[in-house]
Amino acid sequence: MRALMLIAPLLVFVLLSFVIPIASMLFRSVENGIVSETLPLTVEALDGWDADGDQLPDEAIYEAFVRDMVVAIEAKKHTRLGSRLNYEETGMSSMFRKSGRALKKLNPDTDGPFKDQLIDIHDGFGELQTWRVIKTHSVEVTNGYFLNAIDMQRTHEGAVSQPEDKQILVKLFIRTMFMSLIITGSCILLAYPISYLLATLPMRVSNLLMILVLLPFWTSLLVRTSAWKVMLQQQGVINDTLVWLGLVSDSARLIIINNQIGTIIAMTHILLPFMILPMYSVMQTIPVTYTRAAKSMGATNWTTFWRIYFPQSIPGIGAGSILVFILSIGYYITPEIVGGTKGVFISNRIAYHISSSLNWGLAAALGTILLGVVLILYWAYDKIVGIDNVKLG
Amino acid sequence: MKLKNTLLMAAACVTAAGGAMAEEMTIVSWGGAYSKSQLKAYHEPYSAKSGVTILNDDSSAEAVAKLRAMNEAGNVTWDVVDVVASDAIRLCDEGLALEIDADTQLAAAPDGTSASEDFGDLLVSDCFIPQIVYSTTFGYRTDMVGDTPPTDICAVFDLDAYPGKRALEKRPINNVEWALLCDGVAKDDVYDVLETEEGQNRALAKLDTIKDSVVWWSAGADTPQLLADGEIVMGSTYNGRLFSVIEEQKQPVAMLWDAQVFDLDGWIIPAGLSEERQKRALDYIMFATDTQRLADQAKYISYGPARASSAPLVGQHAELGIEMAPHMPTDPNNAQNTFLYNYEFWADYRDDIDAKFQAWLAK
Amino acid sequence: MTDLSNDAAFVEFQRVQKSYDGEILVVKDLNLSMPKGEFLTMLGPSGSGKTTCLMMLAGFETATHGEIMLDGQPINNIPPHKRGIGMVFQNYALFPHMTVAENLSFPLEVRKIGKSDREAKVKRALDMVQMGDFGNRRPAQLSGGQQQRIALARALVFEPELVLMDEPLGALDKQLREHMQFEITRLAHELGITTVYVTHDQTEALTMSDRVAVFDDGRIQQLAPPDQLYEEPENSFVAQFIGENNTLEGTVKSINGNTCIVTLDDGSEIDAMPVNVSRPGERTTVSIRPERVEFNKDRLHSDAHTLKAQVKEFIYMGDVFRFRMSVAGNDDFIVKTRNAPDAVRLKPGEEIEIGWLTQDCRALDA
Numbered sequence A: 001m002r003a004l005m006l007i008a009p010l011l012v013f014v015l016l017s018f019v020i021p022i023a024s025m026l027f028r029s030v031e032n033g034i035v036s037e038t039l040p041l042t043v044e045a046l047d048g049w050d051a052d053g054d055q056l057p058d059e060a061i062y063e064a065f066v067r068d069m070v071v072a073i074e075a076k077k078h079t080r081l082g083s084r085l086n087y088e089e090t091g092m093s094s095m096f097r098k099s100g101r102a103l104k105k106l107n108p109d110t111d112g113p114f115k116d117q118l119i120d121i122h123d124g125f126g127e128l129q130t131w132r133v134i135k136t137h138s139v140e141v142t143n144g145y146f147l148n149a150i151d152m153q154r155t156h157e158g159a160v161s162q163p164e165d166k167q168i169l170v171k172l173f174i175r176t177m178f179m180s181l182i183i184t185g186s187c188i189l190l191a192y193p194i195s196y197l198l199a200t201l202p203m204r205v206s207n208l209l210m211i212l213v214l215l216p217f218w219t220s221l222l223v224r225t226s227a228w229k230v231m232l233q234q235q236g237v238i239n240d241t242l243v244w245l246g247l248v249s250d251s252a253r254l255i256i257i258n259n260q261i262g263t264i265i266a267m268t269h270i271l272l273p274f275m276i277l278p279m280y281s282v283m284q285t286i287p288v289t290y291t292r293a294a295k296s297m298g299a300t301n302w303t304t305f306w307r308i309y310f311p312q313s314i315p316g317i318g319a320g321s322i323l324v325f326i327l328s329i330g331y332y333i334t335p336e337i338v339g340g341t342k343g344v345f346i347s348n349r350i351a352y353h354i355s356s357s358l359n360w361g362l363a364a365a366l367g368t369i370l371l372g373v374v375l376i377l378y379w380a381y382d383k384i385v386g387i388d389n390v391k392l393g
Numbered sequence B: 001m002k003l004k005n006t007l008l009m010a011a012a013c014v015t016a017a018g019g020a021m022a023e024e025m026t027i028v029s030w031g032g033a034y035s036k037s038q039l040k041a042y043h044e045p046y047s048a049k050s051g052v053t054i055l056n057d058d059s060s061a062e063a064v065a066k067l068r069a070m071n072e073a074g075n076v077t078w079d080v081v082d083v084v085a086s087d088a089i090r091l092c093d094e095g096l097a098l099e100i101d102a103d104t105q106l107a108a109a110p111d112g113t114s115a116s117e118d119f120g121d122l123l124v125s126d127c128f129i130p131q132i133v134y135s136t137t138f139g140y141r142t143d144m145v146g147d148t149p150p151t152d153i154c155a156v157f158d159l160d161a162y163p164g165k166r167a168l169e170k171r172p173i174n175n176v177e178w179a180l181l182c183d184g185v186a187k188d189d190v191y192d193v194l195e196t197e198e199g200q201n202r203a204l205a206k207l208d209t210i211k212d213s214v215v216w217w218s219a220g221a222d223t224p225q226l227l228a229d230g231e232i233v234m235g236s237t238y239n240g241r242l243f244s245v246i247e248e249q250k251q252p253v254a255m256l257w258d259a260q261v262f263d264l265d266g267w268i269i270p271a272g273l274s275e276e277r278q279k280r281a282l283d284y285i286m287f288a289t290d291t292q293r294l295a296d297q298a299k300y301i302s303y304g305p306a307r308a309s310s311a312p313l314v315g316q317h318a319e320l321g322i323e324m325a326p327h328m329p330t331d332p333n334n335a336q337n338t339f340l341y342n343y344e345f346w347a348d349y350r351d352d353i354d355a356k357f358q359a360w361l362a363k
Numbered sequence C: 001m002t003d004l005s006n007d008a009a010f011v012e013f014q015r016v017q018k019s020y021d022g023e024i025l026v027v028k029d030l031n032l033s034m035p036k037g038e039f040l041t042m043l044g045p046s047g048s049g050k051t052t053c054l055m056m057l058a059g060f061e062t063a064t065h066g067e068i069m070l071d072g073q074p075i076n077n078i079p080p081h082k083r084g085i086g087m088v089f090q091n092y093a094l095f096p097h098m099t100v101a102e103n104l105s106f107p108l109e110v111r112k113i114g115k116s117d118r119e120a121k122v123k124r125a126l127d128m129v130q131m132g133d134f135g136n137r138r139p140a141q142l143s144g145g146q147q148q149r150i151a152l153a154r155a156l157v158f159e160p161e162l163v164l165m166d167e168p169l170g171a172l173d174k175q176l177r178e179h180m181q182f183e184i185t186r187l188a189h190e191l192g193i194t195t196v197y198v199t200h201d202q203t204e205a206l207t208m209s210d211r212v213a214v215f216d217d218g219r220i221q222q223l224a225p226p227d228q229l230y231e232e233p234e235n236s237f238v239a240q241f242i243g244e245n246n247t248l249e250g251t252v253k254s255i256n257g258n259t260c261i262v263t264l265d266d267g268s269e270i271d272a273m274p275v276n277v278s279r280p281g282e283r284t285t286v287s288i289r290p291e292r293v294e295f296n297k298d299r300l301h302s303d304a305h306t307l308k309a310q311v312k313e314f315i316y317m318g319d320v321f322r323f324r325m326s327v328a329g330n331d332d333f334i335v336k337t338r339n340a341p342d343a344v345r346l347k348p349g350e351e352i353e354i355g356w357l358t359q360d361c362r363a364l365d366a
């Protein structure tokens, strides 16, 4: 009991900052109450309507719709529904907004029949597709967002692929994974020698080096990324230097920004400390006597490194790689700034759907998939390398 | 549903501590020179008059998402929010912004013209009080275009006459309109064409012709910087940003006003404020959007006031001392060929075309 | 110092100095020469430079000055892996990611010895340390003593002529340590290996070694076989460091050949053998081993000087009796007698006279 009290603050913190957001994300990725809440009568009435047929709904459904809408307009909820349905069918947003003014004036008890009046108010009410979309998305728990997240969509005929020219998310998932792997790889290559130096140099020198490693942490991410822009652009520092050295001609300056190379360079730099720190702390614990023992037994420097030192530093590589990989698949600011069109990640789309399109359901589904991928990779790592083989120090 | 309520309650508890205090209001805007112009033209005189302390928050870029989150948590901490018109429409659709009656809740012009008439067409949403007219237009490097500076928007698509990189915003809005215009579509038909699959493909096909020469920007400061660095020969951005590159930084950059796209920026009041806060927010809005105040803002930044009655009052730049009227997007010389952003269209088609646009970008 | 002709020297330090920081010498003017097959122990307090010497010999540190010779060749420029020296470390340094057999096979692999040969040698080495059944274990699955044996086997498996051991038994409990001391010396002698052994445990040094080099402050204080070290310490550090020892401070009164008379600080006089004193008037510390103190007057020389002693404490230790006495102002004067049938058990408070044979009392440096 006392132990529970002692960890209570931590428990509450973890709950608020971790469990609840993740739970709410999972919840949002399937939650779809809005249609049946806003149009309860219509949804019920549409139950009997055959969405696969070529007949428009009958008058009863139109009447139910008017009854629902009058209530919804009063509560100013019809436009919200329009935005929701617009994710599925372009044009719904303005249809609901525009028809709101006219529908408001109708009295459901006296002004019928409504079918022709509605079609008069907006052509959309005379289209099969409108009613199909409402019916298809009237379920309270939907797989629609997940289907959207993998470039498919929920239709009255079941799940179908998005048209080819709108397929982007799967591609971005694959690109995110692939580039994160490359970034993790280049972090390993760069971080290993630095960590080795840090772990083996005399204290005084290694402390100084450590400060240089940690320095980037003390500047904001945005500043660092913007600095890379100045470095990498065609009239930037790197190109200027190369031209000045005569290594590239002025007319053939390297394009190392606004593409994948830019993203890889900038993100490798930004994530490098997350690779160095675990590597360093593992290497620090490898006693010098191991290498001395190996050399005394006749092993050359290389053999000693490769057979003795390297295997013992693997836990640090593992820990750093997991850290860098997970951080990297979630990055969006840096790819946004230096990634151009080919260097952006799935997280950029998540950000778009959170702040621009407000399609939070899709954003949550994308986030959930990303979380799933991380968990699968973690599991695979455990199977292949063994999670005990991860050490942060 | 129960889970959701619990979550919302928990979130509400967390944020409850940060509620606004009496005689203070939080105004959200874009930061930078723009916020400064509002501080000088609106906030300072309003605080002097009313004694209300104004807190600034530079979160307009994420305003819609944040307002939605605050609304779900049941604790809105913002009192007045500066947003672009399309965001105002979305906020209104989502029920996140307060509907305003222009004639009773906004100041009439000095000559008695009602506010709704004074703002006219610019009242594009029931929740939106327009403040400025800005335009998205092109600037070019005068030293990189030879003896024939561009005068036509289609110079953007003319790689032969104007080789080099050009900067375009990393979203379809404006770009597809310009593409269609330069592909021979009449100005009035642009949105009709864009409604169709073929029209969208046609716009992307036109953009495809310059795709390899485009630097895609996502922050308004990008293009001015790229122009100043000589990374690009021309690029689109907000006209006020170009003004400061040209007049304040004296860079070799000039404006290409042709086919500039007018857009609006203005205020909304979040829905769900307490009566007292709402009253204060309305009082601020009444003051800050009157004829004189809107004209005052133009002393600090080159955006046109949204009221017809303010235009004659626009004077000189407060620091540079130059006449501001010729730098306004609405100035007759600049506005010979303009394009009006179609809010209805983009509210419907934004997600659809954006998906296609992103897929095209990734190709 | 034992006189060894340089021709027979297998390991030789010639005026070796070492400084890590360029200022403080941690090894000062070290001269040492070992014949093949010798078991030599470096003994000294922590920080006295023993490990540093070993590391210079192994090639992991370079001497700041002087020359180290192996089998007549200077080795300063030979990298460690070409020196062919076996090493055992205090923490064993068994490679944790390899099995015991892989650990042993490693030095053979890097020597490009064929697989079947390798397996045979590994097996032989494991049997040698009675660990034949443990080849497939990981080091972490072994006890400290077992790890120690493996470390030993690994240092010997490639048949080096010289083996260095740096406090190899430091982490073991007493019983295991004694057993391993015996094992190590047995193996070293059986295989005829030259061994440099480092320890700060004097019992270990005395029981195992052919010769012991006592280190202090970066210098060898004395290099001698164990018995000589114990019985004939050349200075007060060695006398104090090796075994139990009583000291008394005083001034040399007169020297006469192999005897001298020392006036203690309380005025009483004693007989001693001059070791580090050369003329009257010099300050000196005299050293007497507890078991050489005699209080049975009959056994002393008739004209020997005696001192008054008051018994402070009697400690019964089974095989010996131990008395703490107050002698010439020193309250911690220890006297030991064998628990023989005629031994007297003095009681605290009793006053007696004590004395010793002149050659047992050494007048050393002050």
Ligand SMILES: Nc1ncnc2c1ncn2[C@@H]1O[C@H](COP(=O)(O)OP(=O)(O)O)[C@@H](O)[C@H]1O
Residues within 6 Å of the ligand: C020, C021, C026, C044, C045, C046, C047, C048, C049, C050, C051, C052, C053
């Ligand atoms: N790598 C090193 N760098 C600097 N000083 C060292 C190093 N190794 C040992 N020393 C110093 O040298 C002296 C002798 O150390 P060492 O040879 O390890 O002594 P011992 O093995 O006798 O305990 C000590 O004062 C120690 O602090």
Ligand SMILES: [Mg+2]
Residues within 6 Å of the ligand: C050, C051, C052, C166
């Ligand atoms: Mg040591």
